[in-house]
Amino acid sequence: MRIELEKRPERSKLFSILSPFIALGLTLIVGAVLFLALGKNPAEAMFYFFIDPLLVGWSLHELAIKATPLILIAVGLSVCFRSNNWNIGAEGQFVMGAIAGSIIPVMFHGWESPLVLPLMMISGAIGGALYATIPALLKARFNTNEILTSLMLVYVAQLFLDWLVRGPWRNPEGFNFPETRNFNASAILPEILDGGRAHWGLIFAIVAALATWFMMRSTLKGFEISVLGQSARAGRFAGFSATKMVFFAFLFSGAMAGLAGIAEVSGAIGQLRPVISPGYGFTAIIVAFLGRLNPLGIVAAGLVLALTYLGGEAAQISIGVSDKVARLFQGALLFFVLACDTLIHYRIRLRSTAKVANVAAAPVQSPAPVEAR
Amino acid sequence: MSQKDGSGFQFNLQTTKGNNMKKTLLALAASASAIMLAGPAAAQMDQVKACFIYVGPVGDFGWSYQHDQGRLFAEEHFGDRLETAFLESVPEGADAERAIERFARSGCNIIFTTSFGYMDATNAVAARYPDIKFEHATGYKRDHPNVATYDSRFYQGRYIIGQIAAEMSETGSAGYIGSFPIPEVVQGINAFMLGAQSINPDFELKVVWVNTWFDPGREADAARALIDQGVDILTQHTDSTGPMQVAAERGIFAFGQASDMIEFGPETQLTSIIDDWGPYYVERIEAVMDGTWEQQATWDGLAEGHVVMAEYANMPDDVKAQAEATEESIRSGAFHPFTGPINKQDGTEWLAEGAVADDAALSSMNFYVEGIDDQLPQ
Numbered sequence: 168m169r170i171e172l173e174k175r176p177e178r179s180k181l182f183s184i185l186s187p188f189i190a191l192g193l194t195l196i197v198g199a200v201l202f203l204a205l206g207k208n209p210a211e212a213m214f215y216f217f218i219d220p221l222l223v224g225w226s227l228h229e230l231a232i233k234a235t236p237l238i239l240i241a242v243g244l245s246v247c248f249r250s251n252n253w254n255i256g257a258e259g260q261f262v263m264g265a266i267a268g269s270i271i272p273v274m275f276h277g278w279e280s281p282l283v284l285p286l287m288m289i290s291g292a293i294g295g296a297l298y299a300t301i302p303a304l305l306k307a308r309f310n311t312n313e314i315l316t317s318l319m320l321v322y323v324a325q326l327f328l329d330w331l332v333r334g335p336w337r338n339p340e341g342f343n344f345p346e347t348r349n350f351n352a353s354a355i356l357p358e359i360l361d362g363g364r365a366h367w368g369l370i371f372a373i374v375a376a377l378a379t380w381f382m383m384r385s386t387l388k389g390f391e392i393s394v395l396g397q398s399a400r401a402g403r404f405a406g407f408s409a410t411k412m413v414f415f416a417f418l419f420s421g422a423m424a425g426l427a428g429i430a431e432v433s434g435a436i437g438q439l440r441p442v443i444s445p446g447y448g449f450t451a452i453i454v455a456f457l458g459r460l461n462p463l464g465i466v467a468a469g470l471v472l473a474l475t476y477l478g479g480e481a482a483q484i485s486i487g488v489s490d491k492v493a494r495l496f497q498g499a500l501l502f503f504v505l506a507c508d509t510l511i512h513y514r515i516r517l518r519s520t521a522k523v524a525n526v527a528a529a530p531v532q533s534p535a536p537v538e539a540r
Numbered sequence: 541m542s543q544k545d546g547s548g549f550q551f552n553l554q555t556t557k558g559n560n561m562k563k564t565l566l567a568l569a570a571s572a573s574a575i576m577l578a579g580p581a582a583a584q585m586d587q588v589k590a591c592f593i594y595v596g597p598v599g600d601f602g603w604s605y606q607h608d609q610g611r612l613f614a615e616e617h618f619g620d621r622l623e624t625a626f627l628e629s630v631p632e633g634a635d636a637e638r639a640i641e642r643f644a645r646s647g648c649n650i651i652f653t654t655s656f657g658y659m660d661a662t663n664a665v666a667a668r669y670p671d672i673k674f675e676h677a678t679g680y681k682r683d684h685p686n687v688a689t690y691d692s693r694f695y696q697g698r699y700i701i702g703q704i705a706a707e708m709s710e711t712g713s714a715g716y717i718g719s720f721p722i723p724e725v726v727q728g729i730n731a732f733m734l735g736a737q738s739i740n741p742d743f744e745l746k747v748v749w750v751n752t753w754f755d756p757g758r759e760a761d762a763a764r765a766l767i768d769q770g771v772d773i774l775t776q777h778t779d780s781t782g783p784m785q786v787a788a789e790r791g792i793f794a795f796g797q798a799s800d801m802i803e804f805g806p807e808t809q810l811t812s813i814i815d816d817w818g819p820y821y822v823e824r825i826e827a828v829m830d831g832t833w834e835q836q837a838t839w840d841g842l843a844e845g846h847v848v849m850a851e852y853a854n855m856p857d858d859v860k861a862q863a864e865a866t867e868e869s870i871r872s873g874a875f876h877p878f879t880g881p882i883n884k885q886d887g888t889e890w891l892a893e894g895a896v897a898d899d900a901a902l903s904s905m906n907f908y909v910e911g912i913d914d915q916l917p918q
Contacts, residue, residue: 225645229638329751333917342680343722343906343917344656345751364637435634437660441751445631480639484591484625484646 172513182511187457187464190503191471197499207486215485216478216496228363230473232435236261236427236444238372238469240451242379243423245460249383251396252416256302256317257424258448259324260295264425265432266328267294269347269439272354273336279353287354287429288371295425296418298324303417307410313417321448329441336439347439356434366434371426373466380462392416424448453501456508472497584831590614590821591648592626593639595655596754602779602798603753604628606815607654607677609799613818614825622825632657640665644672650828652821653677655753656722663687673833675824678724680903685835690820691724693841695731695902696870697813697849698775699877700863701795702735704810704852705773706743707859708793713744714773715766717783719753721917723905725777730909731877732775735866737911746771747914756782767792784808793854800850811863812850819845839899842871878902883910 182189198216199209220226240257247254254260268291271283301320305311333345341348356366383389391412395402399409432443454472458464479493592611594604611624625648630639636658643651644665650673653662659679666674666684674687682689705714716732718725729747736743746769748762760782763774767790774794776783781804787794788805796802796812820838827833840846849867852860869875880891885908891897908916 223645225641229641232634232638333751342904343720343726345720349660431634440633440657442631443633445633445635477638480627480642483627484642487625490597490627490629 169518171516171518172509173516175512175514178511182507186507186511187459187468187504190457190500190507193503193507194496194500197503198496201492201495202488205488205492207488212482212486212488215482216493217474219481219485220474220477225363226477228360228365230470230477231363231365231369233473233476234469235366235368235372235434236431236447237451237454237472238466239368239375239427239430240420240424240448241454241458241465241469242372242376242462243420244451244455245458245462245465246379246383246392247416247420248455249396249460250392250412250416251399252303252306252413253314254299254302254317254417254420255314255452256299256319256321256448257420257451258444258446259317259321260298260421260424261428261431261444261448262321262324262328263298263428264291264295264421265428265439265443266324266331267291267297267425268429269336269350269432272350272433273347273439276348276351279351281353283353284356284433287433288426291429292422292426295428296422298425299417299421300414303414307413313413325442328439328443332439332441338438345441349438350433354433355437356430364435366430368427368430368434371430372469375423375426376462376466383462388415424451450497453497453504457500457504472500475500585649585829587621587623588618588649588825588828589623589625589647590825590828591624591643591646591651593630593636593643593651593653593655593658594626594628595632595657596629596779598626598628600754600779601781601801601804603815604654604779606798607652607817610817610821611652614821617818617822618825621829630658637661637664640674641668644669648672650675650825650833656720656724673824673828680837682835682837688824688833688835688837690824690838690840692815692846693839694724694813694815694847695727695877696841697847698728698731699735699870700849700866701775701811701813702732702737703739703866704855704859704863705732705775705793705795706736706739707862708810708855709740709743709771709773711770711772712740712742713746713771714775715763715769715771716745716747717759717762717766717774717776717778718747718749719778720751721749721906723903726905726908726916727902728777729912730905733909733912734877734882743911744771745912745914747912749917750778752778754779756780759783760786763787764790796850802850802853807854809850810854811852814848814850816846816848839903842867843873884908885910885912885916 195213198213202209202212220230240261244254244257268287270290271287302313302317305316306313332347336347338346338348356368359365359367359369383392391407394405395407395409395412402409432439436443450472454465454468458468475493475496479490482488482492483490592607594607596604598604598608608626611626615622615624627639630636632655640651640653640661652675654677656678659676659681662674662676663681663683666687670686672686676687676689678691679689716729718729733745746766748766750758750762752758759776759778759780763783763786766774772792774783774787774792776797779798781801784794784796784801784804788808793810794805794808796809798815800812800814802809852863870877876896878897880895881893882891884890887910
């Protein structure tokens with residue numbers, strides 16, 4: 168017996184929409200079983216995971232802080248993925264954006280002016296975009312696999328940041344601890360409302376999501392992105408350039424990740440440190456797919472994922488489960504999202520070995536001896 | 541500062557009643573002259589919730605593990621009067637402030653933040669919750685009257701293990717796995733070297749910085765690299781048992797860190813510098829219960845029982861006897877590990893013959909003593 172995936176002739180509209188919710192439901196079931204196995208009351212655990220963080224104002228602010236970078240990065244990635252470009256290096260572009268944006272508050276730390284913040288945000292976005300041009304250029308010129316190059320550049324960016332905060336940018340009054348000076352007041356993104364720490368990054372994220380949604384839906388550029396993403400050849404007939412699209416996709420997603428980086432550093436951290444992201448650039452890939460590459464879906468997905476982080480903490484304090492449980496939850500969520508999506512496009516077929524041998528004899532890829540096992 | 545105390549005083553008058561008020565006033569009067577740093581005294585409490593934030597997992601068998609042992613010790617001591625909670629593996633950065641704030645809002649009366657990198661976050665949250673006490677380990681910022689700091693004189697133990705290393709090493713060289721080049725860690729390296737030089741003036745010390753507090757893989761890699769360079773004694777200022785396990789594999793001696801790691805190297809560990817936070821946690825939680833909690837900067841060592849040496853094992857009796865003698869003379873105060881003459885790495889004099897380093901100099905130490913084979917990252 169062998170299990171095969173077979174492409175469905177037509178995918179169900181209904182289940183395409185339901186899929187994320189089914190995935191969420193399955194995650195909850197797995198979670199409940201997990202908590203039962205740990206000897207905790209699953210209802211109580213689910214309450215702390217998913218409801219408790221939503222009940223108080225400050226916690227909503229924290230939710231916004233956590234969701235901001237995820238949404239910003241994922242919105243950029245959605246455009247990139249839709250155009251069939253695979254930027255896996257948003258984490259690196261996030262870091263480079265944070266570094267580029269921090270040039271002013273670190274090197275000119277005495278300068279206080281209303282100009283500081285806009286300049287920081289712009290240079291952050293430029294920094295991320297420039298860093299994303301490297302894999303774009305390699306792909307466009309040398310046909311290099313952008314998944315590999317963008318991923319590897321993540322480590323370069325992280326090590327560069329590490330070197331900066333230990334070396335030239337280290338706070339001279341910081342007792343040798345690897346971190347830069349604290350940014351002065353005019354380099355800190357202001358809070359949106361009193362009573363919580365949520366900063367203007369959230370506004371950027373929502374504006375970016377709306378603008379991207381509009382672009383994808385109602386502009387020629389959006390059409391170009393979808394056409395080239397679905398078929399480069401069809402795009403060529405329409406007069407669209409796949410090479411230019413590589414640059415557009417990478418620059419766009421790089422700029423978004425860079426903006427997320429400087430917004431996080433300026434709004435939530437207040438200085439550069441050796442590590443400024445707990446993997447936002449990678450988690451955002453989950454967010455992008457959970458939101459079905461739709462900018463508005465991504466806003467919702469970003470909030471859900473942020474909720475699992477906060478809920479993980481609440482559960483740790485209130486019912487004493489390990490922080491690993493939150494990670495497990497996220498993993499289960501992604502697994503079910505991908506599984507549900509796969510099952511919308513494909514169906515599972517069980518084939519007996521004899522049949523498979525027959526199929527393999529036909530002029531397709533796998534050679535017969537493999538089946539003999 | 542005086543203004544802040546003034547407002548705190550008013551606050552107490554308004555919120556405490558009857559006997560408690562008398563007590564509060566008495567306490568205030570008694571301490572008013574002596575208080576330089578202290579905040580307002582609070583009322584007595586029968587029931588206290590103490591919360592802990594750890595940088596690593598409680599199962600690291602090092603730093604965070606020992607803090608958690610301290611928490612459990614306090615729980616045992618107070619029984620029903622104390623409720624505790626903890627968060628493990630909280631990254632130093634944007635997440636720390638949220639974690640501390642969450643505790644502040646969940647009814648904690650005293651919050652222990654147990655890593656240097658929580659310093660700014662601790663002070664930021666403390667500003668918003670003046671009625672909650674904050675205790676930050678290994679930091680130096682006490683921006684608000686409700687923030688205290690605490691640390692241990694680990695360097696006392698490091699001098700002792702330096703002596704043991706010089707006695708036990710056949711190649712005359714040891715490897716030191718450092719976390720971050722901050723004063724606390726540099727102190728330890730220097731104390732180790734001074735101890736070693738007191739036995740063998742030509743002792744060599746190689747240092748590797750791993751730039752993390754807890755990463756078993758990287759720590760183990762550093763250990764292998766050092767052994768490959770020919771050292772036959774390992775010591776570490778990181779929190780995992782990785783290096784101890786590598787030393788056990790390669791059959792060389794090593795020193796444990798933070799907790800007794802003898803289980804991970806029964807024939808490898810010579811001794812370990814154990815952090816015993818339990819008594820401190822009990823003392824400070826008691827102070828909150830009694831309403832006598834005051835801001836302070838604690839820096840205790842062998843004498844107070846905050847630094848404890850694990851059993852001296854896997855060494856000849858004379859080495860053990862010497863280690864015990866050194867331990868005793870440090871504990872009694874007869875000897876200070878940083879006693880001159882001591883030169884800096886570049887050969888210039890730092891302490892003259894017989895001079896003893898003061899705490900201010902130690903807590904801002906950012907240079908190596910003479911003889912260390914490494915360049916301090918500056």
